[in-house]
Amino acid sequence: MIEIQNLSKSFGDLLVWENVSFRIENNETVAIIGKSGCGKSVLIKHINALLYPDSGKVLIDGSDIHALDYVEQRKKRQLFGVLFQGSALFDSINTFENVAFPLRYFTKQSEEEIRENVMQSLRYVNLEESASKQTSELSGGMRKRVGLARAIVLQPKYIMYDEPTSGLDPQTAEEINELINQMADALDITSIVVTHDMHSVLKVADKVAFLDRQTLSWFGSVDDMKHSDHKELLDFVTASEYQIKG
Amino acid sequence: MHSLNELGKYSSLLYQALRSSTEFSTYRKNLFQELVKVGYDSVPIIVLTGVFTGSVMTLQSAYQLQSAFIPLSTIGAIVSESILIELAAVISSLVLAGKVGARVATELGTMRVSEQIDALESMGFNSVSFLVVPRVLAGILMFPVLYIVASIFGIGGGIAAGFFSGTVPPADFLQGARMYFYPWNVVFGFVKMFVFGFIITSVSCYKGYYAKGGAEGVGKSTTDATVLSCIFVLLADFILAALLL
Ligand SMILES: Nc1ncnc2c1ncn2[C@@H]1O[C@H](COP(=O)(O)OP(=O)(O)OP(=O)(O)O)[C@@H](O)[C@H]1O
Ligand SMILES: [Mg+2]
Numbered sequence: 371m372i373e374i375q376n377l378s379k380s381f382g383d384l385l386v387w388e389n390v391s392f393r394i395e396n397n398e399t400v401a402i403i404g405k406s407g408c409g410k411s412v413l414i415k416h417i418n419a420l421l422y423p424d425s426g427k428v429l430i431d432g433s434d435i436h437a438l439d440y441v442e443q444r445k446k447r448q449l450f451g452v453l454f455q456g457s458a459l460f461d462s463i464n465t466f467e468n469v470a471f472p473l474r475y476f477t478k479q480s481e482e483e484i485r486e487n488v489m490q491s492l493r494y495v496n497l498e499e500s501a502s503k504q505t506s507e508l509s510g511g512m513r514k515r516v517g518l519a520r521a522i523v524l525q526p527k528y529i530m531y532d533e534p535t536s537g538l539d540p541q542t543a544e545e546i547n548e549l550i551n552q553m554a555d556a557l558d559i560t561s562i563v564v565t566h567d568m569h570s571v572l573k574v575a576d577k578v579a580f581l582d583r584q585t586l587s588w589f590g591s592v593d594d595m596k597h598s599d600h601k602e603l604l605d606f607v608t609a610s611e612y613q614i615k616g
Numbered sequence: 617m618h619s620l621n622e623l624g625k626y627s628s629l630l631y632q633a634l635r636s637s638t639e640f641s642t643y644r645k646n647l648f649q650e651l652v653k654v655g656y657d658s659v660p661i662i663v664l665t666g667v668f669t670g671s672v673m674t675l676q677s678a679y680q681l682q683s684a685f686i687p688l689s690t691i692g693a694i695v696s697e698s699i700l701i702e703l704a705a706v707i708s709s710l711v712l713a714g715k716v717g718a719r720v721a722t723e724l725g726t727m728r729v730s731e732q733i734d735a736l737e738s739m740g741f742n743s744v745s746f747l748v749v750p751r752v753l754a755g756i757l758m759f760p761v762l763y764i765v766a767s768i769f770g771i772g773g774g775i776a777a778g779f780f781s782g783t784v785p786p787a788d789f790l791q792g793a794r795m796y797f798y799p800w801n802v803v804f805g806f807v808k809m810f811v812f813g814f815i816i817t818s819v820s821c822y823k824g825y826y827a828k829g830g831a832e833g834v835g836k837s838t839t840d841a842t843v844l845s846c847i848f849v850l851l852a853d854f855i856l857a858a859l860l861l
Contacts, residue, residue: 418738448740458731472739475642524739 371396372417372528372560377426379412386412390426390586392579399554399561401571403606404581410564411455413581414530417562418450419443448476451521451559455532457513459505459520465492466501469520476524491519495549511542518546522553529553530562535570547573568610580606626822629744633752636745646750654716654751654817655758659765665711666766669703670695670773678783688784692792695774700801704766706853709812712762713845717820720751721841724824725834733825748821752814759813760806767805804860811852816845 371394378388386409394400402410415421417428419435427434430446438446459468469488473479479487492498495515500508508516514534521529531550535543547570553559554574563574571578571592578595580588580603588595588603595603677691724747727733736743771793778784823841827833 415734420734420737444740444742447738450738452735452738454731454735456730458735460732460735461726461730476740 371429371431372562373427373429374417375427375429377413377416377423377428379409379416379421379423385584387581387584387586390581392586392589394560394562394577396560397554397558398576399550399563399574400577400579401575402562402564402579402581403566403568403571405606406566408581409584410581411532414452414532414562414564417530418447418452448524449527451524451526451529453514453517453521453529453531453534455536455564457510457517459508459513459516461505463505464501465497465503465505465508465516468505468516469523471520472524487523488519491523492516494522494552495519496545511538511546514538514546515549518549522557522559525557526559528560528562530564532564533566534563535565535567543567543570544573550574566610568607582606625826626819629748629822629825630818632744633748636742636749639742639745643746643750646746647753650750650754651758653719654754655761658712658715658758658762661711661715662708662762662766663769665707666699666704666769667773667776669707669766670699670770670775671777673698673703674774674777674784674789675781678778678781687792688788689792689795691778691784692774692789693796694792695789696771696793697796697801699770699774700767700797700805702853704763704770705805705808705812706849708762708766709759709809709816709849710846712759712812713816713842713849716755717816717842717845718838720817720820721824721827721838722834724748724821725827725837728825728827729830729833744825748818748825751821752817755813755817756810757813759809759816763805763809767802804856807860808853808856811856812849815848815852819845819848 373393375391377390379386390413392400402413404410412421416423417430417435419428419438422436428436430449433442433446435443435446459465460471463471466488469491470484473484473487477484489498489501492501495518497512497515497519500512500516505513505516518531518534534546534550538546550561550563551574554561561574563570565571575592577591578589579586580600582588582602588598588600590598595607598604673695674691677694681691724733727736727747733743733747736746775786775789778789779786820841823837823844824834827837829836
């Protein structure tokens with residue numbers, strides 16, 4: 371379980387958000403939505419302590435991740451798989467090695483076991499044939515899927531997706547949405563999906579956290595969101611519906 | 617104020633590198649790769665710089681000292697001593713600030729802005745000991761080796777230039793070089809290169825590690841890295857000369 375309590379963050383004079391509190395239960399999928407630049411990526415970087423808040427806490431299974439000592443903090447970090455906004459693949463090594471990377475350093479698996487696990491992850495995202503490709507030869511959608519394979523290879527308890535569908539064609543986006551659901555169901559993963567794609571929210575999320583005006587403006591279930599009369603949230607949702615319906 | 621802030625961040629990066637050096641054994645493979653990139657890959661450019669520095673110095677000294685009263689061996693002495701004390705270290709380092717420094721800053725800067733460093737951290741790596749430690753160690757270890765290469769080819773270039781231009785016969789050159797050879801000069805050269813290797817790699821790691829703002833930001837941090845490396849190398853050269861000579 372992840373609890374975010376009264377979190378505030380600014381960069382110098384720029385207040386990103388303040389007093390953000392919500393809770394993510396196990397096996398739940400929470401979507402974090404909001405306009406570009408509202409601090410969605412900054413928020414998830416607080417959850418695994420890549421960034422430190424000005425005030426407030428993030429509790430991971432009850433322990434304050436920002437207060438842990440270095441070794442403990444890293445153990446907590448390894449509970450998370452992260453798909454970064456730009457995939458963040460290592461460009462000096464090929465696709466297979468990207469997925470194998472965490473296994474090589476953090477497990478004592480033999481070369482055979484590594485191969486098996488990597489190929490299994492790649493099969494999950496339908497990229498077995500691309501294992502030997504250099505990452506620079508991959509398309510944007512393929513890069514996301516490799517990023518996904520790398521994020522799940524250590525079988526994380528939590529997984530955070532930063533805009534998994536942005537910049538993809540509708541069909542590939544749909545495939546990614548299905549993958550997210552698959553991970554959540556088959557692997558019992560708790561998911562946090564950052565997105566501004568409402569279609570994706572409706573498809574994958576149980577709950578929604580809406581960041582607006584430098585704070586958490588609304589939090590609740592997807593059903594409640596559909597019937598909410600929160601003005602900014604409605605504006606945000608309808609703006610996307612126009613996009614979907616054209 | 618701004619530069620104080622930078623100095624603080626730079627020292628804290630070095631402190632983290634030092635503190636995490638125990639974990640470093642996990643990342644041995646990285647050190648080996650860096651030794652090759654910093655050392656072996658720089659040999660051609662260092663040979664080239666060495667040969668030209670030595671030969672130009674010989675030709676110029678021969679021209680300036682054209683006189684019946686000065687023995688030709690003096691030219692060998694001047695050239696080889698200047699190379700060992702100053703030129704093999706400083707000119708090589710200025711060239712390496714461009715070659716090694718720019719590469720390191722670009723590599724780390726690209727990794728920063730494309731979130732690869734965040735990815736490392738989120739997997740549980742210590743990105744400082746993974747990226748910074750091997751690069752700085754490679755600088756400290758390989759720069760002195762490159763100094764030897766630069767010195768040999770510098771003096772060799774001097775001898776060759778003297779011979780082919782007909783100004784200084786090799787025997788005279790070598791006689792002068794031997795007469796004024798002080799092992800201390802070589803020690804001094806080593807100390808310098810050790811320091812310069814540290815400066816160039818650590819400054820470039822720092823600039824790359826904290827790069828921000830996309831491709832433009834990486835470009836800026838690379839430029840900053842080479843310019844700052846050059847300035848600090850020259851400053852350190854002055855300070856070391858004042859302290860040790
Ligand atoms: N390391 C940083 N230093 C300074 N400012 C930052 C930093 N990271 C983010 N910001 C600022 O914080 C704000 C929120 O950024 P963030 O990347 O979280 O937005 P986002 O909601 O993810 O947007 P998008 O949907 O475009 O990805 C932005 O104004 C950004 O400029
Ligand atoms: Mg973002």
